[in-house]
Amino acid sequence: MRKLPYILPMLLLVLLAGCDKPESDLPVNTRLGGEFTLTDQDGQPYTHADLKGQVSVLFFGYTHCPDICPAVLARVAQVYRQLDEAGEAEGFQPVFITFDPERDTAEHLKQYLPWFKADMIGLTGSLEQIRQVAEQYGVVFIKGQEEQDYLFTHSDYIYLLDDQARVRKLYPADFKIDEVINDAKSLL
Template sequence: MRKLLYVLPLLAALVLAGCGKQESDLPVNTRLGGDFTLTDQNGEPFSAEKLKGQVSILFFGYTHCPDICPAVLAQVAQVYRHLEEEGVADQVQPVFITFDPERDTAAHLKEYLPWFKADMIGLTGSLEQIRAVAEQYGVVFIKDQEAGEQGYLFTHSDYIYLLDEQARVRKLYPADFKIDEVVTDVESLL
């Protein structure tokens, strides 16, 4: 009888663990993120509320960026393809926010992003709107004064943000992130 007293709670815990969803141990970052409204590649308003109910991989950049931004886009697409193979890509939303609204119009994003085959949402807006969102995520972007043959460039930070189903930031990655690490983290949030 005394043994039962020890065994029963253990059994109950095991049953509960089997029934419930395993909580990810990625901490919630309460300093970054928040509500915003921008414009998606179809010209429709897009609020942060729409990110809820799915896991998001969110990152900032601009399409005239020759090196880091296309590399990040390609890597995020790789993550997405891995998740497709796992059959969970429909629960994950890659989101690209431009900080170059002058050239990255909704129409341009609509032409540019599908090539990556990752069902990406592209967001643009007024410079004020984008600056406000960038501040929420601690993103710095500075338009270079000197425009060369290539037009103007930006000096910018390049983190990638993993958001959970409540659109809370759970992890940041550098631009040269490991594909497997992000895939594992995404799956821990599903």
Template structure:
């Protein structure tokens, strides 16, 4: 067994390794908890979020592109209509947020972009989001959806199930964009209500 007692040449190496571990943990904490809420886009490396040449169809009859994010504050969430829990829960949260924001939230646009274009047509999405006022569903060809997933840096992967069916594993965060179309933070899945509302009010006031 290596000798790491006082005076051992391995002792400084051990301290250096522990220092690297501490720095790595500190950096991870910054990117997970501080950077997304700091408003410092360059620090988080998210300045290009939402930027791309995707062209998708929205349930309100419009086209969803990079330009769509400009003009009003927006919240963008990726999911699918066969989602068993995360997506309906998030839509429920959106309905609750809208109720609390009241008139102040009238300018907030919420987009539900499918990660399952093979099953989620615009018509299917229109029915799926219809119970939450103001939420716009977004779909398109698999190729265009893939472009959007890449542009928003979303994780999405088909997960095979028994009987030839499948589900979708996907990111569960709500991405926020200001009226200039710039990334302005995120709301995590089932995030504490007070923090979520603070993020939304800050977005609407920006």
């Protein structure tokens, strides 16, 4: 009968171990991502480590884009707002990385991104830094030949990152908002 008090704490530990949040079914993409340092819209350094501890939706583009980029940013903002309205946006962070540092300075990103009402982080840096990060995520961008009002040809995938900053899923530019919300919830 004396062994019973020792068994109860052990039983409680076994039961509590089963209460952890279940792991998401989304696979970890080990080919994309990696260490980087860029500058956020407040002019502060922002690194790969800053992505950790939250689920992120990461998108590469540029603010002077006439079509795809603002449409994608609006869709990403919808994901954020719907999570926010459901009380589930804590721990979720939209992140926009420009590949046009000439025009998309930290100051410009700070003025531009609030229009989307999504608590979005904007990142810029030197062209070399941006190329490195783009390469790590498999992003392709080619600057047009015009001197002014130039455009870019670019890939337009959206990346869902888990709280360890690992890529868990890629979406096309016309992603389904509900799909991204459900996938993000599985990681939150």
